[in-house]
Amino acid sequence: xxxxxxxxxxxxxxxxxxxxxxxxxxxxxxxxxxxxxxxxxxxxxxxxxxxxxxxxxxxxxxxxxxxxxxxxxxxxxxxxxxxxxxxxxxxxxxxxxxxxxxxxxxxxxxxxxxxxxxxxxxxxxxxxxxxxxxxxxxxxxxxxxxxxxxxxxxxxxxxxxxxxxxxxxxxxxxxxxxxxxxxxxxxxxxxxxxxxxxxxxxxxxxxxxxxxxxxxxxxxxxxxxxxxxxxxxxxxxxxxxxxxxxxxxxxxxxxxxxxxxxxxxxxxxxxxxxxxxxxxxxxxxxxxxxxxxxxxxxxxxxxxxxxxxxxxxxxxxxxxxxxxxxxxxxxxxxxxxxxxxxxxxxxxxxxxxxxxxxxxxxxxxxxxxxxxxxxxxxxxxxxxxxxxxxxxxxxxxxxxxxxxxxxxxxxxxxxxxxxxxxxxxxxxxxxxxxxxxxxxxx
Ligand SMILES: Cc1ncc(COP(=O)(O)O)c(C=O)c1O
Numbered sequence: 001x002x003x004x005x006x007x008x009x010x011x012x013x014x015x016x017x018x019x020x021x022x023x024x025x026x027x028x029x030x031x032x033x034x035x036x037x038x039x040x041x042x043x044x045x046x047x048x049x050x051x052x053x054x055x056x057x058x059x060x061x062x063x064x065x066x067x068x069x070x071x072x073x074x075x076x077x078x079x080x081x082x083x084x085x086x087x088x089x090x091x092x093x094x095x096x097x098x099x100x101x102x103x104x105x106x107x108x109x110x111x112x113x114x115x116x117x118x119x120x121x122x123x124x125x126x127x128x129x130x131x132x133x134x135x136x137x138x139x140x141x142x143x144x145x146x147x148x149x150x151x152x153x154x155x156x157x158x159x160x161x162x163x164x165x166x167x168x169x170x171x172x173x174x175x176x177x178x179x180x181x182x183x184x185x186x187x188x189x190x191x192x193x194x195x196x197x198x199x200x201x202x203x204x205x206x207x208x209x210x211x212x213x214x215x216x217x218x219x220x221x222x223x224x225x226x227x228x229x230x231x232x233x234x235x236x237x238x239x240x241x242x243x244x245x246x247x248x249x250x251x252x253x254x255x256x257x258x259x260x261x262x263x264x265x266x267x268x269x270x271x272x273x274x275x276x277x278x279x280x281x282x283x284x285x286x287x288x289x290x291x292x293x294x295x296x297x298x299x300x301x302x303x304x305x306x307x308x309x310x311x312x313x314x315x316x317x318x319x320x321x322x323x324x325x326x327x328x329x330x331x332x333x334x335x336x337x338x339x340x341x342x343x344x345x346x347x348x349x350x351x352x353x354x355x356x357x358x359x360x361x362x363x364x365x366x367x368x369x370x371x372x373x374x375x376x377x378x379x380x381x382x383x384x385x386x387x388x389x390x391x392x393x394x395x396x397x398x399x400x401x402x403x404x405x406x407x408x409x410x411x412x413x414x415x416x417x418x419x420x421x422x423x424x425x426x427x428x429x430x431x432x433x434x435x436x437x438x439x440x441x442x
Pocket of ligand 1: 039112113114115116152154210213214242244269270271272277280281282
């Protein structure tokens with residue numbers, strides 16, 4: 001069968017499709033697998049209980065005998081393309097209660113997961129633009145500027161045609177973590193960023209960062225964010241903040257930072273990392289013009305976004321339970337996992353050239369094996385043979401030619417969402433393999 005160029009673009013093997021297949025196959029296999037590769041959130045009992053209770057209540061009518069706004073009845077109709085109105089109303093109240101943003105319903109749209117939001121946004125702001133110059137129309141190719149690579153693997157292949165990313169490599173700073181050596185932190189190289197010809201010559205359509213970052217667990221500082229917001233305004237492009245792990249939900253963030261929004265900022269939230277990845281619900285907070293564009297895309301691609309996640313989350317947003325759950329259950333859970341993972345890694349590889357990215361948030365660890373004698377793609381294969389799954393670093397550099405950037409071949413991403421036994425077994429396998437590699441190279 002012949003596929004169009006568009007079809008071929010999406011059916012060719014990509015980093016993410018390969019990874020998703022591997023992870024799916026591993027979960028189906030009858031061999032025990034130490035799954036440190038995926039992006040699934042952890043199973044947290046208190047979280048699941050609350051969702052289950054809310055889910056059960058969806059079937060109940062309110063006191064008047066009519067179905068309430070978040071009842072199962074709402075799912076019997078399509079919402080309008082902007083998304084479930086009751087959830088949007090609840091989100092507007094929630095954000096205005098906790099932040100000084102003065103949102104109206106025109107500032108919020110829903111999508112089928114935030115991956116869906118990035119598909120829309122990156123195609124809205126990256127690709128061919130027709131602009132008037134000297135009273136003539138010209139076509140300009142614009143890209144999404146990623147101020148700090150490595151970045152989320154899921155961005156890489158979302159453009160309907162080609163790839164439109166410009167990424168800036170990080171400053172790598174050695175830091176301590178809770179008084180211990182052996183950690184590093186990525187920082188934005190603003191000098192490189194501000195002298196990018198693509199930026200100064202008008203070939204950037206938007207700036208985007210995940211905060212906390214998947215894959216590294218880095219959290220861009222408030223100063224870095226303020227500077228990015230200023231640059232975005234100066235060049236009249238939006239700043240997209242991927243808040244999938246950020247505050248106020250799921251709030252998997254340990255550094256002391258704040259979240260800001262203004263009408264040049266596009267904030268993307270998700271219900272996935274609070275524990276509901278299967279309901280596929282993303283939330284965009286942006287200027288009305290962006291919301292209208294996303295709604296129009298929703299109409300064509302989805303008719304209307306799914307209402308199931310919206311129905312479960314509406315009461316939790318209305319009564320702030322989503323915030324309490326994030327602060328009291330989700331964040332402490334991952335903080336504890338991070339401590340465990342540091343201790344296990346130090347135990348296995350404390351005497352070897354392992355550097356851990358300072359754990360500041362998200363559900364991943366980013367490990368740097370300095371001068372590892374093989375690439376981490378090769379390491380991935382060895383670990384897979386031994387039943388431990390991680391993700392090699394080279395996939396996390398959209399917009400970067402990694403062929404001559406050694407650092408992009410020396411790191412791995414490891415999930416810390418697994419139960420403690422799996423985490424311990426997986427890290428033991430990583431330790432054994434990596435020690436042998438370094439020992440044999442001596
Ligand atoms: C940084 C980041 N952004 C976006 C997504 C997409 O999440 P979802 O489509 O489940 O909302 C993920 C998923 O892992 C992620 O890690």
